[in-house]
Amino acid sequence: MGSCLDIHFWSIVALAALVMRALPVRRTIGFGLWNLLGLAVLGGWQLTASALVVTGIYWSLLRWSQRTRYAKLGTWAAIMVPGLIFVATKIGTDWSIAHSWLNDHPQALLLHRVFVNLAYSYVFLRMIEMAHCVIWKAMPLLDPLSTAGYLFPFHMIFAGPVNLYQDHLKMNASLERRDPWFVALNGADQIATGLIYKYVCAEYLRIACFGVGGRLISASWIDTAALIVYLFFDFAGYSRIMLGAGMWMGVPTPVNFNSPFSATTITDFFTRWHMSLGAFIQRNIFMPLQMTLVRRWGVRRAAWAGVAALVPAWAFVGLWHRFSLGCMVYGLVFAAVVATDKLMRDRVLRQSWSQSAAAAWTARLLGPVYVFVVVTTMLHIVITELMPA
Amino acid sequence: MSINENPAPRRLVGLAIIVTLKLLLFVLLGRTETLHFVYAGF
Numbered sequence: 529m530g531s532c533l534d535i536h537f538w539s540i541v542a543l544a545a546l547v548m549r550a551l552p553v554r555r556t557i558g559f560g561l562w563n564l565l566g567l568a569v570l571g572g573w574q575l576t577a578s579a580l581v582v583t584g585i586y587w588s589l590l591r592w593s594q595r596t597r598y599a600k601l602g603t604w605a606a607i608m609v610p611g612l613i614f615v616a617t618k619i620g621t622d623w624s625i626a627h628s629w630l631n632d633h634p635q636a637l638l639l640h641r642v643f644v645n646l647a648y649s650y651v652f653l654r655m656i657e658m659a660h661c662v663i664w665k666a667m668p669l670l671d672p673l674s675t676a677g678y679l680f681p682f683h684m685i686f687a688g689p690v691n692l693y694q695d696h697l698k699m700n701a702s703l704e705r706r707d708p709w710f711v712a713l714n715g716a717d718q719i720a721t722g723l724i725y726k727y728v729c730a731e732y733l734r735i736a737c738f739g740v741g742g743r744l745i746s747a748s749w750i751d752t753a754a755l756i757v758y759l760f761f762d763f764a765g766y767s768r769i770m771l772g773a774g775m776w777m778g779v780p781t782p783v784n785f786n787s788p789f790s791a792t793t794i795t796d797f798f799t800r801w802h803m804s805l806g807a808f809i810q811r812n813i814f815m816p817l818q819m820t821l822v823r824r825w826g827v828r829r830a831a832w833a834g835v836a837a838l839v840p841a842w843a844f845v846g847l848w849h850r851f852s853l854g855c856m857v858y859g860l861v862f863a864a865v866v867a868t869d870k871l872m873r874d875r876v877l878r879q880s881w882s883q884s885a886a887a888a889w890t891a892r893l894l895g896p897v898y899v900f901v902v903v904t905t906m907l908h909i910v911i912t913e914l915m916p917a
Numbered sequence: 918m919s920i921n922e923n924p925a926p927r928r929l930v931g932l933a934i935i936v937t938l939k940l941l942l943f944v945l946l947g948r949t950e951t952l953h954f955v956y957a958g959f
Contacts, residue, residue: 710924713932720939727947735948 532726532769540566541683545712545776555699559681559779560673566682571645578642583676586610586655593663606659614652617643618851646680649848653690653808654679660812661693668697683773684781687766689804695780711775718772726765733758744915752908753900755915760788763802782807792895794869794902805845814841835871838863850914858910865902 544562551558567576589609593602620626620640630637658678661667670678678696737754738744746752767784774781782804791797798806814837821833839860846859876882907914924932 707924707929709929710932713929713936716936717932717939720936720943723943723947724939727943731948732946 532723532766534570536569537566537683540569541773541776545778548777554674555778556670556674556677556696559699559777560671560675560677562777563677563680563682564673567680567685570682571685574642575645578646579676579680582646582651583672583679586679587669587672587675590659590662590669593659594669603659603663606663607656610652610655613643614648615851616640617648618847620644622851647685647687650685650688650690651679653805653848654693656812657690657808658693667694670697677779681779681781683770683777683779687763689767689770689782689784689802690808691780691782691804692807695782699778699780711778715772715775718768718775720772722765722768722770722772724765725761725768730758730761730765733761746908746911746915749904749908752911753904755911756900756904756907757789760785760801789900790896791899792891793873794866794899797899797903798866805848809841809845813844814838817841831871831874835867838867842866852913854910854913858906858913861909862906865906 540562544559544566548555548558548562551561553561564576564580567579586606586609589602589606591602592598593606595602617640620630620636621644630640658675662669669675674696678691678693681691684691733754734742734744737751737758744755744758746755764785771781771783784802784804786800786803788797788801791800817840818830818833818837821836822830825833842859842863843856844859845862846855846857849855881887
């Protein structure tokens, strides 16, 4: 399921764009059905069957959480079961000691491969998003087929983005007002831009910095700086291609990048880089935690509640990327950097001189340089762990 | 402009030209023989 240029992938997307609107069923069910075809053609029947089994189990847990008698147990299970599977999958992938254990236990190795092939890290985020919406926000629970379409969308299964459950529910609203030519051209524009990002900008940068067929390894800060620009074009290109595919099919697919290198603060950078993950963290970890702390500590300490909520949010970001102590510490250091950046900015903004046009221009010009240096330096510290030589 | 609004035909033609130029640039310059995803495995 790797290539953005796979003819089978584009055939399924194009057919979905033509057929799905004509299906005499609700749009979420139509996509649920079409998605199974996409998964089967691109990933094989084993992958499709595993996606269906995982969906069936998870849907049952959510249904269970809605029954008054077992609500607490169902809620607990709907969070803990996906969480434990996520931890086990990450340990199996990221810990060398787990590799040798898995090699000695073929059945466990098979199970681990199933979850890795399903890109479970992203599926896990969608499960938490769905649980948050269904259990705490009382949104309707989709039928199992539509749930499979939400959890395992074939165009987003490989590397996200993390789609919103709320948006997926809205798929059933009427789309008749949209001009089909405009939708087709808008989608094509996103796809064409993504192809240029990924196969022109990213590839030429990679060849210029790391050589033809060279490995993406960093020996110096400059290498890491080149790598972060390369990562942007590669990942933003992929995200735009999938956004265009989603537009064609009428499946809500979030925007994942918004000119991150023009950000003037670290917080601003992360509202522009891998936006769907940042928004997920904000909706499901940061905001609920900050609200809880404000209720406990009082409104006067709201700023400190925000700083405290950053700690678990960033620890999760670190662990989600790689389940290791190093990456968790990396996340915690980033929490400290973001908190310092925010507190300093708030203090500076209170000064009268900061409101002048000259100060605004200076921030506009030097802000992106400061952000790039900080983000690159942070990545450089953990680059050998994230991308081993 | 929101995607829900119907655009003027002139805008559609403009968008079509931009898309064609971008695709042409991709076809002429795109390096597709060394494809890979660095995010594989997430």
